[in-house]
Amino acid sequence: MQLYTLTVHQLxxxxxxxxISSVELINAYLERxxxxxxxxxxxxxxxxxxxxxxxxxxxxxxxxGEELSPLAGIPVAINxxxxxxxxxxxxxSNILNSYIPPADATVVTRLKNAGSILIxxxxxxxxxMGSSTEYSAFTPTKNPYALEAVPGGSSGxxxxxxxxxxxxxxxxxxxxxxxxxxxxxxxxxxxxxTYGYVPRTGLISYASSLxxxxxxxxxxxxxxxxxxxxxxxxxxxxxxxxxxxPDFKAGLVNDxxxxxxxxxxxxxxxxxxxxxxxxxxxAVKQLEDMGAICVEVSLPHTEYAVAAHYIISCAxxxxxxxxxxxxxxxxxxxxxDVLSMFMQTRSQGFGDEVKRRVLLGTHVLSSASYDEYxxxxxxxxxxxxxxxxxxxxxxxxxxxxxxxxxxxxxGEKAQDALAMYLSxxxxxxxxxxxxxxxxxPFGLADGMPVGLQxxxxxxxxxxxxxxxxxxxxxxxxxxxxxxxxxx
Amino acid sequence: xxxxxxxxxxxxxxxxxxxxxxxxxxxxxxxxxPNTQVxxxxxxxxxxxxxxxxxxxxxxxxxxxxxxxxxxxxxxFDRKNYFYPDLPKGFQISQIFRPIAHNGYLxxxxxxxxKRIHITRAHIEEDPGKLIHTGESITTSFASYVDYNRSGxxxxxxxxxxxxxxxxxxxxxxxxxxxxxxxxxxxxxxMEQGSLRCDANISVRPAGTTTFxxxxxxxxxxxxxxxxxxxxxxxxxxxxxxxxxxxxxxxxRGWDENKGITVSMRSKEDPDYRSFxxxxxxxxxxxxxxxxxxxxxxxxxxxxxxxRLVKEHGLPAYDAGxxxxxxxxxxxxxxxYEKYPDAKTISNWIMGELLRLLNARNLELSQAKITPEGxxxxxxxxxxxxxxxxxxxxxxxLMFEEGNDPEQIxxxxxxxxxxxxxxxxxxxxxxxxxxxKSVADFQSGKKQAIGFLVGQVMKATKGQANPGVVNTMLxxxxxxx
Numbered sequence: 030m031q032l033y034t035l036t037v038h039q040l041x042x043x044x045x046x047x048x049i050s051s052v053e054l055i056n057a058y059l060e061r062x063x064x065x066x067x068x069x070x071x072x073x074x075x076x077x078x079x080x081x082x083x084x085x086x087x088x089x090x091x092x093x094g095e096e097l098s099p100l101a102g103i104p105v106a107i108n109x110x111x112x113x114x115x116x117x118x119x120x121x122s123n124i125l126n127s128y129i130p131p132a133d134a135t136v137v138t139r140l141k142n143a144g145s146i147l148i149x150x151x152x153x154x155x156x157x158m159g160s161s162t163e164y165s166a167f168t169p170t171k172n173p174y175a176l177e178a179v180p181g182g183s184s185g186x187x188x189x190x191x192x193x194x195x196x197x198x199x200x201x202x203x204x205x206x207x208x209x210x211x212x213x214x215x216x217x218x219x220x221x222x223t224y225g226y227v228p229r230t231g232l233i234s235y236a237s238s239l240x241x242x243x244x245x246x247x248x249x250x251x252x253x254x255x256x257x258x259x260x261x262x263x264x265x266x267x268x269x270x271x272x273x274x275p276d277f278k279a280g281l282v283n284d285x286x287x288x289x290x291x292x293x294x295x296x297x298x299x300x301x302x303x304x305x306x307x308x309x310x311x312a313v314k315q316l317e318d319m320g321a322i323c324v325e326v327s328l329p330h331t332e333y334a335v336a337a338h339y340i341i342s343c344a345x346x347x348x349x350x351x352x353x354x355x356x357x358x359x360x361x362x363x364x365x366d367v368l369s370m371f372m373q374t375r376s377q378g379f380g381d382e383v384k385r386r387v388l389l390g391t392h393v394l395s396s397a398s399y400d401e402y403x404x405x406x407x408x409x410x411x412x413x414x415x416x417x418x419x420x421x422x423x424x425x426x427x428x429x430x431x432x433x434x435x436x437x438x439x440g441e442k443a444q445d446a447l448a449m450y451l452s453x454x455x456x457x458x459x460x461x462x463x464x465x466x467x468x469x470p471f472g473l474a475d476g477m478p479v480g481l482q483x484x485x486x487x488x489x490x491x492x493x494x495x496x497x498x499x500x501x502x503x504x505x506x507x508x509x510x511x512x513x514x515x516x
Numbered sequence: 517x518x519x520x521x522x523x524x525x526x527x528x529x530x531x532x533x534x535x536x537x538x539x540x541x542x543x544x545x546x547x548x549x550p551n552t553q554v555x556x557x558x559x560x561x562x563x564x565x566x567x568x569x570x571x572x573x574x575x576x577x578x579x580x581x582x583x584x585x586x587x588x589x590x591x592x593f594d595r596k597n598y599f600y601p602d603l604p605k606g607f608q609i610s611q612i613f614r615p616i617a618h619n620g621y622l623x624x625x626x627x628x629x630x631k632r633i634h635i636t637r638a639h640i641e642e643d644p645g646k647l648i649h650t651g652e653s654i655t656t657s658f659a660s661y662v663d664y665n666r667s668g669x670x671x672x673x674x675x676x677x678x679x680x681x682x683x684x685x686x687x688x689x690x691x692x693x694x695x696x697x698x699x700x701x702x703x704x705x706x707m708e709q710g711s712l713r714c715d716a717n718i719s720v721r722p723a724g725t726t727t728f729x730x731x732x733x734x735x736x737x738x739x740x741x742x743x744x745x746x747x748x749x750x751x752x753x754x755x756x757x758x759x760x761x762x763x764x765x766x767x768x769r770g771w772d773e774n775k776g777i778t779v780s781m782r783s784k785e786d787p788d789y790r791s792f793x794x795x796x797x798x799x800x801x802x803x804x805x806x807x808x809x810x811x812x813x814x815x816x817x818x819x820x821x822x823x824r825l826v827k828e829h830g831l832p833a834y835d836a837g838x839x840x841x842x843x844x845x846x847x848x849x850x851x852x853y854e855k856y857p858d859a860k861t862i863s864n865w866i867m868g869e870l871l872r873l874l875n876a877r878n879l880e881l882s883q884a885k886i887t888p889e890g891x892x893x894x895x896x897x898x899x900x901x902x903x904x905x906x907x908x909x910x911x912x913x914l915m916f917e918e919g920n921d922p923e924q925i926x927x928x929x930x931x932x933x934x935x936x937x938x939x940x941x942x943x944x945x946x947x948x949x950x951x952x953k954s955v956a957d958f959q960s961g962k963k964q965a966i967g968f969l970v971g972q973v974m975k976a977t978k979g980q981a982n983p984g985v986v987n988t989m990l991x992x993x994x995x996x997x
Contacts, residue, residue: 112563128562131556131561228565229565230563230564231563232563234563234796237795237796238793238795265565266565267565348792350606351599351605351607352560353606354606356604357559357560367601368599371599394597394792396788399790
């Protein structure tokens with residue numbers, strides 16, 4: 030039995046039956062990591078000793094008969110832009126390469142309270158700016174299905190860790206598809222909850238109006254268990270929603286009969302790879318066979334979403350990253366005076382892509398270009414949202430490709446900022462509208478995972494899980510495992 | 517009449533009197549060890565999120581209403597982006613596009629002339645931290661220290677229309693603003709602790725024209741008097757410069773209190789703050805009902821209180837204006853009046869003795885030891901004739917310094933006035949005998965001669981004789997002769 034391939038709920042069951050202990054489980058994961066991490070490079074920081082210490086505590090509680098969460102004793106990887114008290118949190122940036130937060134993010138507190146074991150902090154594109162993890166200041170992460178391919182990004186370390194069996198689940202953050210696209214590239218499930226449903230406290234801001242923490246996992250039931258633990262209002266975060274959190278696990282149903290699923294034509298007409306398109310058609314057929322009603326719909330402003338998103342996210346980033354000035358924490362490059370110190374610190378501390386976006390953001394917010402760029406982008410954002418409001422009068426959810434292509438090669442787009450950004454074509458409109466969306470694997474094409482994306486109304490994560498669960502129960506396409514031992 | 521007219525607008529920053537900061541639970545107490553009242557939120561640590569202090573909103577609305585502003589039912593915060601070491605996030609959270617209050621006014625009175633100064637807007641924002649330089653300024657210092665205790669303290673910035681025309685009007689505006697904010701409990705308004713700060717935008721133009729001249733912004737003024745002086749200096753400087761054929765440079769100038777001049781600090785290219793919506797703090801949504809509740813709970817404001825003192829107590833408008841100019845003074849007046857309902861007498865003592873001593877000692881009323889109850893007792897003693905008015909002033913000063921009970925002071929010092937006619941008759945007889953010339957003068961019609969005789973009696977009694985009684989007795993005795 031390879032523990033590192035099992036789902037959270039399977040592991041939880043084994044521990045509840047006392048067939049394995051959490052310490053055994055953590056050791057199995059650590060052993061797995063020791064064999065493959067040098068190939069994948071999913072982690073920035075490992076927490077071996079602390080993870081084992083925590084596992085012993087959970088085991089002791091279980092021995093005493095304490096009632097434990099289904100997430101108790103389960104190893105989790107956390108994206109390195111989510112704060113962990115006393116543990117280096119770098120955003121994969123040189124400017125924060127030794128930054129140790131004083132407090133846990135709210136989601137980390139919630140997982141710790143559930144007894145989950147933090148097994149490490151995962152690699153990402155610097156500050157979340159990228160779609161391949163190549164813009165990490167430290168090292169690129171590799172795709173477990175093909176080491177010459179990218180895992181996607183920015184939460185590529187998290188996706189690769191879950192896919193490769195280095196963590197049972199992970200938390201990433203999603204500003205432009207940063208959970209969903211890497212999940213799709215790595216053949217795991219990724220869910221971006223409704224904006225505001227997961228508290229942002231402790232998430233290091235990239236683009237405040239778009240960022241959202243969410244889970245990456247191996248099946249729908251695991252996602253439901255994680256959502257149960259991390260969703261819900263946080264009094265420390267005034268933007269966090271006050272919407273009730275249902276029991277997602279209890280709400281899982283294998284039934285899509287009569288459910289209306291929209292197929293936005295703009296996504297299929299946007300240059301989707303033939304092999305990906307074929308898998309999408311297969312999924313549509315499967316859903317129709319299961320009783321769903323699939324209809325073509327239109328989101329006419331889709332083609333402008335990437336440009337609007339680029340402007341808005343860069344604008345917000347230029348402000349959010351202003352605090353890294355060398356005065357209080359993080360990198361400081363000493364210089365003759367304060368202004369030079371600011372400039373030297375930021376010049377040396379940030380990578381090229383971050384600088385590009387900060388400069389673009391500064392430009393679009395400057396008074397000479399504000400109306401031409403920023404104001405226009407906000408208008409497109411409104412139109413984008415209206416597109417979705419319109420389709421919700423016709424359908425219950427949308428089905429699209431998670432990405433127009435399967436994982437691309439390392440180096441293929443790293444020098445082409447626009448091509449990199451366009452790789453989030455399918456995921457970006459969701460962030461602009463603040464909607465929840467799920468990506469799940471649907472088989473392989475040429476040996477690489479293909480991802481489906483499901484999009485639902487605000488706070489309707491249950492419909493996403495319902496469709497995902499039904500697909501999972503009726504096909505064998507959603508559960509993929511990479512073969513890392515082939516070499 | 518000057519050929520020039522000054523155009524002045526004031527930007528006043530006022531610390532709101534909340535126990536905690538605008539977006540976190542840190543204390544706002546003044547004067548604590550540097551960087552002891554800080555947390556991840558007000559230090560802008562990565563990942564920190566703040567929550568808006570409801571009390572700050574309430575106080576800002578109170579201020580807006582007291583300044584006759586319209587209150588926005590839906591306003592929000594924006595970011596003002598700039599780099600400075602005292603600004604922990606690299607942006608200040610402020611209200612740029614939609615201030616909580618706008619379109620208000622306050623009335624001032626200068627040289628007996630009433631004038632209405634309009635208020636453009638009042639918005640909520642967070643204070644940055646404070647820099648402490650080892651040298652003169654950040655550019656000339658070997659090192660600068662940053663104290664973030666002040667970072668995140670809630671402020672309102674109150675911006676006036678450019679309707680002020682002189683330093684005197686500016687001072688009157690600030691005094692009125694201060695008393696309104698004091699009455700409403702919105703702020704401590706202590707300029708010396710920085711809870712009220714004022715910048716002045718000044719330009720001049722040929723009298724009778726309507727276009728604005730190039731303005732300068734004056735900073736670093738530490739008192740209302742300094743604001744007045746700085747404005748007067750700057751107006752003269754600008755006029756002189758123009759008269760000499762020069763041009764005004766748009767710049768920020770600092771007030772040098774010692775030299776009494778303004779000096780150029782930096783040229784004012786309008787900084788591009790790249791303002792946009794703050795997404796990490798939720799919007800401020802207020803119901804009209806809640807705003808009306810706040811309005812209904814507003815206390816009596818300075819103008820209304822002044823009018824009441826004039827109408828109900830018959831005080832001169834000038835006295836009433838001074839007394840109600842400070843909430844402490846107005847409350848002192850009311851407390852004395854409760855025990856001793858003679859408004860004019862109380863006003864005379866406040867306007868005379870109390871303010872004289874406060875000014876001479878450079879004290880706030882709260883630092884003086886005299887109580888309203890004490891003053892009421894003192895006035896009672898004078899009224900009963902136990903002590904004279906003149907003795908009363910001596911007693912007042914002792915009460916002011918020591919806070920003792922007036923009766924006790926009078927007793928201890930033997931300051932009892934002699935009103936007993938039998939006791940006085942003996943002394944009067946002697947004085948009459950010793951001063952035949954004055955007696956003759958009086959009797960021959962020089963009525964003012966009586967003053968000299970009263971003076972002699974006072975001298976003989978070491979000032980203890982009741983002058984009123986002495987006067988009457990003398991007239992009777994001299995008439996009998």
